[in-house]
Amino acid sequence: xxxxxxxxxxxxxxxxxxxxxxxxxxxxxxxxxxxxxxxxxxxxxxxxxxxxxxxxxxxxxxxxxxxxxxxxxxxxxxxxxxxxxxxxxxxxxxxxxxxxxxxxxxxxxxxxxxxxxxxxxxxxxxxxxxxxxxxxxxxxxxxxxxxxxxxxxxxxxxxxxxxxxxxxxxxxxxxxxxxxxxxxxxxxxxxxxxxxxxxxxxxxxxxxxxxxxxxxxxxxxxxxxxxxxxxxxxxxxxxxxxxxxxxxxxxxxxxxxxxxxxxxxxxxxxxxxxxxxxxxxxxxxxxxxxxxxxxxxxxxxxxxxxxxxxxxxxxxxxxxxxxxxxxxxxxxxxxxxxxxxxxxxxxxxxxxxxxxxxxxxxxxxxxxxxxxxxxxxxxxxxxxxxxxxxxxxxxxxxxxxxxxxxxxxxxxxxxxxxxxxxxxxxxxxxxxxxxxxxxxxxxxxxxxxxxx
Amino acid sequence: xxxxxxxxxxxxxxxxxxxxxxxxxxxxxxxxxxxxxxxxxxxxxxxxxxxxxxxxxxxxxxxxxxxxxxxxxxxxxxxxxxxxxxxxxxxxxxxxxxxxxxxxxxxxxxxxxxxxxxxxxxxxxxxxxxxxxxxxxxxxxxxxxxxxxxxxxxxxxxxxxxxxxxxxxxxxxxxxxxxxxxxxxxxxxxxxxxxxxxxxxxxxxxxxxxxxxxxxxxxxxxxxxxxxxxxxxxxxxxxxxxxxxxxxxxxxxxxxxxxxxxxxxxxxxxxxxxxxxxxxxxxxxxxxxxxxxxxxxxxxxxxxxxxxxxxxxxxxxxxxxxxxxxxxxxxxxxxxxxxxxxxxxxxxxxxxxxxxxxxxxxxxxxxxxxxxxxxxxxxxxxxxxxxxxxxxxxxxxxxxxxxxxxxxxxxxxxxxxxxxxxxxxxxxxxxxxxxxxxxxxxxxxxxxxxxx
Numbered sequence: 001x002x003x004x005x006x007x008x009x010x011x012x013x014x015x016x017x018x019x020x021x022x023x024x025x026x027x028x029x030x031x032x033x034x035x036x037x038x039x040x041x042x043x044x045x046x047x048x049x050x051x052x053x054x055x056x057x058x059x060x061x062x063x064x065x066x067x068x069x070x071x072x073x074x075x076x077x078x079x080x081x082x083x084x085x086x087x088x089x090x091x092x093x094x095x096x097x098x099x100x101x102x103x104x105x106x107x108x109x110x111x112x113x114x115x116x117x118x119x120x121x122x123x124x125x126x127x128x129x130x131x132x133x134x135x136x137x138x139x140x141x142x143x144x145x146x147x148x149x150x151x152x153x154x155x156x157x158x159x160x161x162x163x164x165x166x167x168x169x170x171x172x173x174x175x176x177x178x179x180x181x182x183x184x185x186x187x188x189x190x191x192x193x194x195x196x197x198x199x200x201x202x203x204x205x206x207x208x209x210x211x212x213x214x215x216x217x218x219x220x221x222x223x224x225x226x227x228x229x230x231x232x233x234x235x236x237x238x239x240x241x242x243x244x245x246x247x248x249x250x251x252x253x254x255x256x257x258x259x260x261x262x263x264x265x266x267x268x269x270x271x272x273x274x275x276x277x278x279x280x281x282x283x284x285x286x287x288x289x290x291x292x293x294x295x296x297x298x299x300x301x302x303x304x305x306x307x308x309x310x311x312x313x314x315x316x317x318x319x320x321x322x323x324x325x326x327x328x329x330x331x332x333x334x335x336x337x338x339x340x341x342x343x344x345x346x347x348x349x350x351x352x353x354x355x356x357x358x359x360x361x362x363x364x365x366x367x368x369x370x371x372x373x374x375x376x377x378x379x380x381x382x383x384x385x386x387x388x389x390x391x392x393x394x395x396x397x398x399x400x401x402x403x404x405x406x407x408x409x410x411x412x413x414x415x416x417x418x419x420x421x422x423x424x425x426x427x428x429x430x431x432x433x434x435x436x437x438x439x440x441x442x443x444x445x446x447x448x449x450x451x452x
Numbered sequence: 453x454x455x456x457x458x459x460x461x462x463x464x465x466x467x468x469x470x471x472x473x474x475x476x477x478x479x480x481x482x483x484x485x486x487x488x489x490x491x492x493x494x495x496x497x498x499x500x501x502x503x504x505x506x507x508x509x510x511x512x513x514x515x516x517x518x519x520x521x522x523x524x525x526x527x528x529x530x531x532x533x534x535x536x537x538x539x540x541x542x543x544x545x546x547x548x549x550x551x552x553x554x555x556x557x558x559x560x561x562x563x564x565x566x567x568x569x570x571x572x573x574x575x576x577x578x579x580x581x582x583x584x585x586x587x588x589x590x591x592x593x594x595x596x597x598x599x600x601x602x603x604x605x606x607x608x609x610x611x612x613x614x615x616x617x618x619x620x621x622x623x624x625x626x627x628x629x630x631x632x633x634x635x636x637x638x639x640x641x642x643x644x645x646x647x648x649x650x651x652x653x654x655x656x657x658x659x660x661x662x663x664x665x666x667x668x669x670x671x672x673x674x675x676x677x678x679x680x681x682x683x684x685x686x687x688x689x690x691x692x693x694x695x696x697x698x699x700x701x702x703x704x705x706x707x708x709x710x711x712x713x714x715x716x717x718x719x720x721x722x723x724x725x726x727x728x729x730x731x732x733x734x735x736x737x738x739x740x741x742x743x744x745x746x747x748x749x750x751x752x753x754x755x756x757x758x759x760x761x762x763x764x765x766x767x768x769x770x771x772x773x774x775x776x777x778x779x780x781x782x783x784x785x786x787x788x789x790x791x792x793x794x795x796x797x798x799x800x801x802x803x804x805x806x807x808x809x810x811x812x813x814x815x816x817x818x819x820x821x822x823x824x825x826x827x828x829x830x831x832x833x834x835x836x837x838x839x840x841x842x843x844x845x846x847x848x849x850x851x852x853x854x855x856x857x858x859x860x861x862x863x864x865x866x867x868x869x870x871x872x873x874x875x876x877x878x879x880x881x882x883x884x885x886x887x888x889x890x891x892x893x894x895x896x897x898x899x900x901x902x903x904x
Contacts, residue, residue: 079833079872084903100833103873106896124775124792124831145776147851187782189790189829189837196781323576324597329648330639338641340576349869353805353836377641379576381531381552384805385641399599417801417869420531421555424902437904444558446902450876451536452889 007371011361011394015271018359019406020053020315022430029366031404035433038319038363042402045426045437047321048343050413052438054089054431057315057409061093064307067282071095075119077263077308078104080410081316083427084111085438091117096139098306102129109136119166119260119306123189130155134163142166142218142260144191149205149212156211165206166218166260167192169199169241171234173221190220194237203245214251216258216301217242224309225264226274228281232288235261235303239289243296259289259301265310269407270359278310309410316409318347318425319363322401323379337374339393341403344378344385346419348405348412352384358405360388362397369396376403380420421447459823463813463846467723470811471858472505472767474882481818483856487885490771490815494854497878498893499773500795502865506541506883509767509861513545516759519734523547527571529715529760530556532862533768535879536563537890543569548591550758554581561588571618571712571758575641582607586615594618594670594712596643601657601664608663617658618670618712619644621651621693623686625673642672646693655697666703668710668753669694676761678718678726680733684740687713687755691741695748711741711753717762721859722811730762761862768861770799770877771815774853775831789826791845793855796830796837798871800857800864804836810857812840814849821848828855832872873899 014023014031022034030037033053041051064074071094078087079100087108090097096117099105102125108118115137122129123144130152133141143149143165156163168191192199199217206214219238221230238259245251268275286303293300320341327335350356360376372395376388387405397403416424423442428435466475466483474486482489485505493503516526523546530539531552539560542549548569551557554577560570567589574581575596582604585593595601595617608615620643644651651669658666671690673682690711697703720727738755745752772793779787802808812828823844830837839857849855868876875894880887 077833082873084900101831101872101874103870103875103896103899107873107899110896110900121833122831123790123829123833124794126775126794145778147776147778187780187788188835189778189780189792189827190835193781323578324599326597326599326641328639328641329645336639338575340641342576342578349801349805353801375641377575379553379574381529381573381575383640383642415869415871417867418555419867420553421534421559422553423555439902440904442902444555444562446898447555447559448536448562450891450894450898452892 007392008368008394011371012366014361015268015359017268017275018271018273018314020056020317021059022053022055023317031361031363033317034430036430036435038404039402041428041435042319042321044435045428046441047319047402048341048347048425049319050316050408050425050427051319052316052409052427052429054429057086057311058089058093060311060315061090061095063278064305064311065093065095067279068303068305069286073302073304075304075306076311077306078108079414080308081312081414082107083438085429086312087111087113102126102132105129105132105136105138115139127151127155131159134159134161140164140166140215142168143202143206144168146202146205149202149209153209153211162211162213164213164215166216166258167199167202167206167214168218169194169238171219171221171237173230173234173237194241199241200244204249207249207251214256216256216260218260218262220262220264220306222264224266226266226276228276228284231261231281231285235259235285235288236292239292239296242301243298246298253299253301257301258304260304260306261285263306263308263310265307267310267313267407270357276310313407313410317404317406318343318408318412319402319404322397322399322403325398335373337372337393339374339376339397339403340379341376341387342379343422343425344380344387345382346378346380346417346422347425348387348408349415349417350411351387351389358388358407360391360393360403360405362394362401363404364402367394367396369394371395379422418442418447459844460820460846463823464818466813467720467811469720469727470723470725470766472508472769473511474505474507475769483813483815485769486882488882488887490856491854493880493887494771494773496887497880497889499771499854500793500799500877501771502768502860502877502879503771504768504861504879504881504890506881509538509763510541510545512763512767513542513547515730516757516763517545517547519731520755520757521738525754525756527756527758528763529758530560531866532760533764533866534559535890537881538764539563539565554578554584557581557584557588557590567591579603579607583611586611586613592616592618592667594620595654595658596620598654598657601654601661605661605663614663614665616667617664618668618710619651619654619658619666620670621646621690623671623673623689625682625686625689646689651693652696656701659701659703666708668708668712670712670714672714672716672758674716676718677716678728680728680736683713683733683737687711687737687740688744691744691748691753694753695750698750705751705753709753710756712756712758713737715758715760715762717759719762719765719859722809765859765862769856769858770795770860770864771854771856774849774851774855777850787825789824789845791826791828791849791855792831793828793839794831795874795877796832796839797834798830798832798869798874799877800839800860801867801869802863803839803841810840810859812843812845812855812857814846814853815856816854819846819848821846823847831874870894870899
């Protein structure tokens with residue numbers, strides 16, 4: 001049936017805006033990334049396994065730099081996906097690095113990332129974390145509360161240092177995205193309110209603090225944002241505060257000159273998603289900042305952004321082996337096929353946590369089968385362990401087939417657990433036809449090593 | 453104001469149906485568990501830290517045994533909370549053990565749990581897992597699909613063994629609980645449908661399989677269930693299938709004599725919750741099985757149950773240190789206080805994943821303060837990192853205070869992640885005035901040990 005062939009053809013395709021840049025389906029039906037056949041990776045390293053297209057990751061670093069006009073303007077958000085290797089790639093591409101915890105700072109420093117190019121985030125930085133920031137020479141600390149401001153000033157004083165800081169501002173803009181990952185409205189834990197004046201007051205307090213140097217303002221409108229308007233409006237609002245501070249506090253714009261607009265650039269998880277057009281957004285943002293600065297009669301500040309997902313997300317795929325296939329009846333006379341793979345919510349909590357959707361493909365062969373309403377589920381002892389709720393998959397998928405989800409680079413490994421004592425997947429990088437193990441698979445020995 | 457004192461008094465209390473059995477607030481205002489002051493544990497082991505009341509855990513094991521009439525009837529579900537120590541306690545109390553993955557089986561065997569008392573679950577057991585079950589002499593394997601049935605028969609044959617099995621039946625009952633953790637309706641991944649006849653057919657296939665011995669039937673109506681009616685109805689339905697199999701296949705009830713009714717016994721997470729009355733449910737279930745067996749003219753089978761949460765959940769608390777306190781405006785003129793603690797969704801994903809609620813208390817001191825609408829949030833770089841969405845907490849909570857969440861024994865540590873490179877908490881057991889470290893805190897060295 002032509003309808004079937006067409007469905008199969010569609011399933012054999014790899015949507016280029018979702019899959020890594022060097023992924024392709026070869027003539028024998030096998031999917032390769034950077035020339036490495038995925039079934040070879042499964043055979044050598046086992047499944048589930050994350051495969052990172054290193055040149056994809058690096059090229060997205062460079063695209064961001066080009067769009068935003070300089071590598072110092074782009075900070076990779078380590079929380080999205082962090083190993084010392086990835087930190088090294090970010091360093092080699094010249095980007096700055098954002099860390100959101102003491103642990104992330106430690107990993108960055110262990111990877112020899114230059115501290116001066118690190119910005120430290122977090123709503124609840126401990127004294128130890130702040131002390132480490134100052135003592136290691138972290139470039140910027142983004143201040144999130146008055147208590148933290150006082151603490152950092154004291155700690156920097158104890159270390160006879162002056163720490164460069166940004167004040168995190170809540171511009172009061174609600175980006176159109178999933179509730180859980182919206183971060184710019186007022187009723188959330190991060191930052192100082194613009195509307196209430198507390199952001200202004202915090203900036204004043206920084207200027208008055210002997211061991212802090214206010215170098216700029218920070219804001220973040222949300223995550224997985226597809227609407228450029230939110231970034232633009234936030235930039236305008238924060239720039240207005242920036243100008244007010246310059247005027248009222250007589251600040252030196254040689255030192256106070258940074259507008260950090262955060263991250264949140266949406267990527268495509270499925271064929272239907274259209275990723276944010278980054279060069280277009282960058283152009284619009286820069287124009288907006290220029291224009292609004294001109295209106296305010298000031299020099300435009302430097303602009304920084306903090307992509308994590310937009311760099312790491314599309315670079316990586318997760319490959320699984322099919323274990324069981326079972327047809328289940330639901331409602332009257334309807335059948336849904338449950339395809340179980342050898343991973344699940346332990347290596348990808350996003351569908352359960354955020355309702356996230358993913359593009360899944362067979363990667364070990366072509367299919368010319370018709371399709372069946374299917375649900376892709378994991379191996380956990382939990383009914384909610386679902387990776388793809390409803391999709392039409394080829395009816396010939398069977399145990400032993402390799403199914404791969406695209407765009408799993410961001411917030412999959414970084415949020416992964418050991419639920420059901422299933423070890424975290426290995427991470428393999430591919431480049432120029434070569435596969436390289438970055439992180440080995442966790443084992444029961446690793447779990448038991450923590451026991452006393 | 454008396455209203456304030458009353459709110460404070462309420463906050464000083466520890467609801468006994470939520471907190472561990474040996475938790476109490478001492479005269480100096482400090483909370484102890486099994487005689488060990490929680491602030492001492494914070495000082496020695498740091499925070500966040502899980503504190504297990506060992507005698508609480510053990511006593512709940514014994515309560516279950518007493519309610520269900522024998523230790524062989526009660527299987528502790530390891531997935532809820534598993535370390536080799538906890539497995540040893542379960543063994544010492546005489547209970548059986550349920551494992552849901554190869555990893556859980558490995559940990560159980562490493563703890564020298566007797567294999568004959570282990571039951572193996574899972575919707576997607578690998579060949580390796582099944583082989584390990586047979587070769588180690590696991591008591592029961594619960595079959596979940598036809599593919600698995602064939603696989604296990606083949607593997608048992610290769611090992612010249614006959615494996616005792618149960619068939620997992622979907623009785624078609626929807627327990628009233630949160631959607632994510634309902635597991636007994638038809639449209640889910642586990643088991644064989646009763647209504648469609650596939651459970652019957654699977655049982656027939658077991659009987660016909662040379663290397664499998666059908667010893668009983670299994671079902672599971674859901675998780676965190678408060679309505680005993682679901683268990684009872686499931687028991688009745690599965691018993692009807694049991695009787696039919698005996699009659700039609702002429703089965704020997706010396707061998708085919710087990711009805712495993714799974715877990716799902718709801719516990720109290722907050723003061724408003726009323727935990728399931730386990731002795732009452734046990735009595736009703738046993739009566740129902742007796743009565744229905746009599747109606748069917750058969751001897752009642754042995755009954756097994758699989759509590760995990762009901763044993764582990766209330767035994768354990770998670771203690772955090774307050775880092776920052778910040779008032780945030782929302783809507784017009786309303787204020788919400790954000791209290792940040794030094795953990796979050798990495799050590800307890802349940803509020804974000806299931807909308808779970810928790811009882812939080814100050815444990816280092818009394819309070820006589822009035823109360824403020826508050827939100828308890830974690831330290832992760834994520835707006836959804838919320839442990840308690842809305843609660844009135846004492847207005848005098850400040851950085852350095854110790855806040856503890858009760859009933860965190862089940863599905864907190866077992867689902868914990870390393871998000872933001874925050875190490876998993878330590879686990880400390882308390883008993884008879886002594887604290888003992890069971891699992892040490894994870895560090896960045898542990899993360900980097902996996903790197904190649």
